[in-house]
Amino acid sequence: GIQVEQSPPDLILQEGANSTLRCNFSDSVNNLQWFHQNPWGQLINLFYIPSGTKQNGRLSATTVATERYSLLYISSSQTTDSGVYFCAVTPSGGYNKLIFGAGTRLAVHP
Amino acid sequence: NAGVMQNPRHLVRRRGQEARLRCSPMKGHSHVYWYRQLPEEGLKFMVYLQKENIIDESGMPKERFSAEFPKEGPSILRIQQVVRGDSAAYFCASSNSGGNTYEQYFGPGTRLTVT
Numbered sequence: 387g388i389q390v391e392q393s394p395p396d397l398i399l400q401e402g403a404n405s406t407l408r409c410n411f412s413d414s415v416n417n418l419q420w421f422h423q424n425p426w427g428q429l430i431n432l433f434y435i436p437s438g439t440k441q442n443g444r445l446s447a448t449t450v451a452t453e454r455y456s457l458l459y460i461s462s463s464q465t466t467d468s469g470v471y472f473c474a475v476t477p478s479g480g481y482n483k484l485i486f487g488a489g490t491r492l493a494v495h496p
Numbered sequence: 497n498a499g500v501m502q503n504p505r506h507l508v509r510r511r512g513q514e515a516r517l518r519c520s521p522m523k524g525h526s527h528v529y530w531y532r533q534l535p536e537e538g539l540k541f542m543v544y545l546q547k548e549n550i551i552d553e554s555g556m557p558k559e560r561f562s563a564e565f566p567k568e569g570p571s572i573l574r575i576q577q578v579v580r581g582d583s584a585a586y587f588c589a590s591s592n593s594g595g596n597t598y599e600q601y602f603g604p605g606t607r608l609t610v611t
Binding site: 417419421427428429431434472474481482483484485486487488489 | 527529531537538539540541544551552554555585587589591598599600601602604605607
């Protein structure tokens with residue numbers, strides 16, 4: 387089955403720093419989503435981005451489907467950005483079930 | 497805000513008891529997905545349902561687990577004779593179509609603890 391790899395696994399930042407999280411996938415996909423799981427365990431939709439670039443405030447994402455990767459950019463990080471960031475994909479030609487990566491654990495310190 | 501709703505948010509069961517987890521999809525959505533997150537791990541797909549039909553249950557354990565999405569009412573994930581290894585967060589998601597290009601929206605999860 388499709389493999390989804392996220393890097394780095396852990397990231398520590400000072401407040402105000404920028405960061406880039408990466409998601410590689412091993413096969414073609416029809417759907418790619420980025421999520422933030424906050425320290426209380428809630429899963430928050432960040433982007434639905436099977437291809438192209440989107441921006442939402444301090445966050446932006448780019449997916450290059452032909453090269454099988456997606457990037458999530460966080461600018462001017464804040465302590466509330468802490469948590470785990472998951473990338474999830476739906477392989478082409480199958481049902482709409484998301485395959486999740488292992489996540490990037492982000493800690494932003496004041 | 498008619499988001500995905502799950503209840504209960506926390507559930508404690510003794511070994512051997514039954515657990516029933518409920519999920520109401522977003523308004524207008526008729527496709528429901530259940531995922532399980534074991535401690536310190538990512539989410540794993542369990543089952544995909546439409547109203548009154550199970551479409552894909554490839555991620556469901558073969559025994560003790562079942563799911564339904566009746567014509568009326570919420571989707572139910574049922575775990576019979578729970579064991580400690582069932583302790584996890586169970587998330588429900590919904591979408592407004594079953595095609596694999598549609599965004600899924602997640603509920604807050606139910607945290608099951610088996611003692």
